[in-house]
Amino acid sequence: MENFSGTSEYIASEGLSRTVDIALALKKPLLIKGEPGTGKTMLADAVSKAMGKKLIIWNIKSTTKAQDGLYIYDTVQRLYDSQFGENDVKDIGRYIKYGKLGESFLSSERVVLLIDEIDKADIEFPNDLLWELDKMEFFVNETKTQIRAKHRPVVIITSNAEKELPDAFLRRCIFYYIDFPDKKMMEEIVRVHCGNVDEFLLHQALDTFYHLREVKDIQKKPATSELIDWIRALQIGGIRPKELDDAIPYSGLLLKKEEDFRFIQKKGNYGLF
Amino acid sequence: MVFSDYFYYLRENGLSVSMEEWLLLMEALKKDLARSNLLEFYYLSRAVLVKKESDYDSYNQLFYQYFEGALTENSVDKKLPEKLMKYLEKPIEQLAYDKDEVDERTDLEYEKLEQMFLERMKEQNDMHNGGKKWLGTGGTSPYGNTGYSRRGIRIGGHEGNQNAYRVITESAYRDFREDATIGIRQFEVALRRLRQYSGKIGEETELDVDATIDATCQNGGSLKIKYRRPRKNAVKLLVLFDSGGSMSPYASLCSGLFQAVNAANHFQSLKIYYFHNCPYNRLYQTPECIFQKSEDTDRVLANLDKSYKALFVGDASMAAWELRYFSGGRDGKVTDTVSGLKWLHKIIVRCGGAVWLNPIAEEHWGSGRGAVTIERISSELPMYHLSVQGLTKAVRRLLGNQ
Numbered sequence: 263m264e265n266f267s268g269t270s271e272y273i274a275s276e277g278l279s280r281t282v283d284i285a286l287a288l289k290k291p292l293l294i295k296g297e298p299g300t301g302k303t304m305l306a307d308a309v310s311k312a313m314g315k316k317l318i319i320w321n322i323k324s325t326t327k328a329q330d331g332l333y334i335y336d337t338v339q340r341l342y343d344s345q346f347g348e349n350d351v352k353d354i355g356r357y358i359k360y361g362k363l364g365e366s367f368l369s370s371e372r373v374v375l376l377i378d379e380i381d382k383a384d385i386e387f388p389n390d391l392l393w394e395l396d397k398m399e400f401f402v403n404e405t406k407t408q409i410r411a412k413h414r415p416v417v418i419i420t421s422n423a424e425k426e427l428p429d430a431f432l433r434r435c436i437f438y439y440i441d442f443p444d445k446k447m448m449e450e451i452v453r454v455h456c457g458n459v460d461e462f463l464l465h466q467a468l469d470t471f472y473h474l475r476e477v478k479d480i481q482k483k484p485a486t487s488e489l490i491d492w493i494r495a496l497q498i499g500g501i502r503p504k505e506l507d508d509a510i511p512y513s514g515l516l517l518k519k520e521e522d523f524r525f526i527q528k529k530g531n532y533g534l535f
Numbered sequence: 536m537v538f539s540d541y542f543y544y545l546r547e548n549g550l551s552v553s554m555e556e557w558l559l560l561m562e563a564l565k566k567d568l569a570r571s572n573l574l575e576f577y578y579l580s581r582a583v584l585v586k587k588e589s590d591y592d593s594y595n596q597l598f599y600q601y602f603e604g605a606l607t608e609n610s611v612d613k614k615l616p617e618k619l620m621k622y623l624e625k626p627i628e629q630l631a632y633d634k635d636e637v638d639e640r641t642d643l644e645y646e647k648l649e650q651m652f653l654e655r656m657k658e659q660n661d662m663h664n665g666g667k668k669w670l671g672t673g674g675t676s677p678y679g680n681t682g683y684s685r686r687g688i689r690i691g692g693h694e695g696n697q698n699a700y701r702v703i704t705e706s707a708y709r710d711f712r713e714d715a716t717i718g719i720r721q722f723e724v725a726l727r728r729l730r731q732y733s734g735k736i737g738e739e740t741e742l743d744v745d746a747t748i749d750a751t752c753q754n755g756g757s758l759k760i761k762y763r764r765p766r767k768n769a770v771k772l773l774v775l776f777d778s779g780g781s782m783s784p785y786a787s788l789c790s791g792l793f794q795a796v797n798a799a800n801h802f803q804s805l806k807i808y809y810f811h812n813c814p815y816n817r818l819y820q821t822p823e824c825i826f827q828k829s830e831d832t833d834r835v836l837a838n839l840d841k842s843y844k845a846l847f848v849g850d851a852s853m854a855a856w857e858l859r860y861f862s863g864g865r866d867g868k869v870t871d872t873v874s875g876l877k878w879l880h881k882i883i884v885r886c887g888g889a890v891w892l893n894p895i896a897e898e899h900w901g902s903g904r905g906a907v908t909i910e911r912i913s914s915e916l917p918m919y920h921l922s923v924q925g926l927t928k929a930v931r932r933l934l935g936n937q
Contacts, residue, residue: 276578277578280575280579281578281582283568284563284578284582287563288566288568290559337748338748340752425724425727425728433553433556433586435586436582436583437582437585437586437587438582439591481794
């Protein structure tokens with residue numbers, strides 16, 4: 263892949279596609295931040311498709327530790343086997359279970375590794391991975407073996423900014439903040455997902471959508487996925503564009519919090535149903 | 536080293552670019568990732584050097600200043616280093632021209648440009664490249680693409696050196712600045728920092744099953760028990776809002792903080808009270824501050840301990856006597872024998888850490904209506920501006936690492 267410019271299902275802005283190119287050329291992890299619903303996770307999928315490489319996803323949870331991504335030594339299984347004599351317990355290698363990072367190192371061809379929502383884990387988590395991501399290798403203590411990446415994986419990391427990431431980690435990444443798409447770009451995105459949308463309906467729907475996003479007191483702003491669901495519903499429901507002038511049909515798809523629903527209702531600009 | 540003064544320029548102006556990142560940028564330039572184009576260089580140096588969206592705005596400003604000074608001949612103080620200049624220069628597509636002549640001819644107001652543009656659109660019928668009046672490429676007319684002109688309207692195509700400024704100056708990252716006072720979400724993020732460190736508080740009281748199994752196996756099968764600290768958040772929070780009167784202009788800001796505090800479910804305990812100007816012998820449960828919905832401050836205090844952190848939110852602006860004398864509640868029913876300042880002090884010493892958040896920006900503390908009382912109160916406890924940055928500092932202070 264020479265230059266990344268999105269795929270038929272993923273629209274990337276110029277800045278983003280340039281940044282992907284930069285990260286690939288410099289062989290550094292690409293850290294993507296942005297509001298929920300700006301397509302951070304989908305980017306990795308799009309890159310893997312554009313490159314024609316396999317995608318390995320490591321979903322980070324609050325309990326995830328760096329070690330989980332490398333390997334786990336299954337001591338319990340070994341103890342069990344030694345009690346019941348089912349397998350050869352002398353071969354410790356049998357009880358080393360590789361994690362997602364280990365898997366991507368051991369893969370026989372280059373892969374795209376997505377470390378999704380890295381900020382969910384403990385504050386020290388990213389620091390624990392510095393060496394592994396830098397050198398693309400780690401050491402398995404129990405078997406005294408060095409695991410080195412056969413093909414340096416393309417690493418894409420996403421963060422929801424729930425926590426600050428450590429500086430040492432940031433220094434090693436290429437960083438890009440995905441802006442919330444503007445109207446023009448959103449039109450393209452909607453077209454990709456909803457096919458042929460009536461021009462007038464799309465404009466009306468986008469007007470309403472961006473208007474809602476601008477209302478200051480809304481707690482959960484509707485994002486791209488909500489918009490797409492909503493426009494699909496409008497299409498299926500056969501809503502005429504005119505009806506969007508003073509009402510929001512299927513508003514439950516856009517406003518997911520009861521407080522927001524009531525707030526918009528009280529402001530009285532729209533009839534909600 | 537190649538144009539290292541760009542590096543020092545960014546550092547001197549508050550962007551903490553590290554050596555490591557700078558070397559990476561050099562490597563990228565060697566690989567020609569900037570493609571000899573200022574806009575590409577803008578994206579490249581941002582991706583490699585800037586790691587926080589809150590720094591995007593500063594970066595934009597610095598980049599603009601640095602390269603504007605270098606590219607227009609009028610200001611000579613910030614010369615673009617020749618090597619970079621050479622690097623960014625477009626070697627082809629440019630005819631020879633008299634720069635002063637072009638500047639003079641094209642130094643027009645934007646409206647004028649637009650008007651002339653429309654006129655020429657009407658007049659022009661065929662392709663014009665390399666000329667100085669018509670729309671085209673590579674020329675010195677203010678209209679068209681990749682040519683030279685100090686001001687102009689770019690028509691489609693790929694941005695050349697000059698026009699990168701449009702992209703840069705138009706992108707709005709101001710809202711991400713950490714000194715901006717906005718957004719519930721940013722408040723939430725700032726408050727979450729009050730949790731990060733709290734996993735390390737407390738005694739090792741919880742059985743660590745994994746570690747125990749590991750240790751037991753390592754120990755040849757005889758039991759070895761491991762304990763760990765519970766991962767619960769030990770922080771308890773007491774929030775006291777000043778309500779009404781001079782606080783009205785900040786209502787939406789405070790409501791943002793209130794929602795953020797309320798949405799934060801990571802505190803072991805959360806208590807929210809209201810007061811008017813200064814806390815006295817009663818704390819109120821609602822912003823209206825009515826007696827029927829109030830509690831005895833001493834009783835509230837009795838239920839607090841050192842695991843509580845206190846967050847005062849108020850403009851700290853009042854008449855000086857309101858601090859020094861008794862009473863002051865707005866319903867008139869308060870009869871007090873302790874001064875406001877003493878009440879404040881009582882709350883502070885009862886809690887394990889207290890800070891004051893002031894919606895008034897720091898630079899106005901010394902000069903505004905509340906200058907006297909602000910000074911008096913900030914001698915009792917640290918005061919911060921109620922902004923994302925201020926809240927972050929306050930949180931750090933509460934956790935005891937500044």
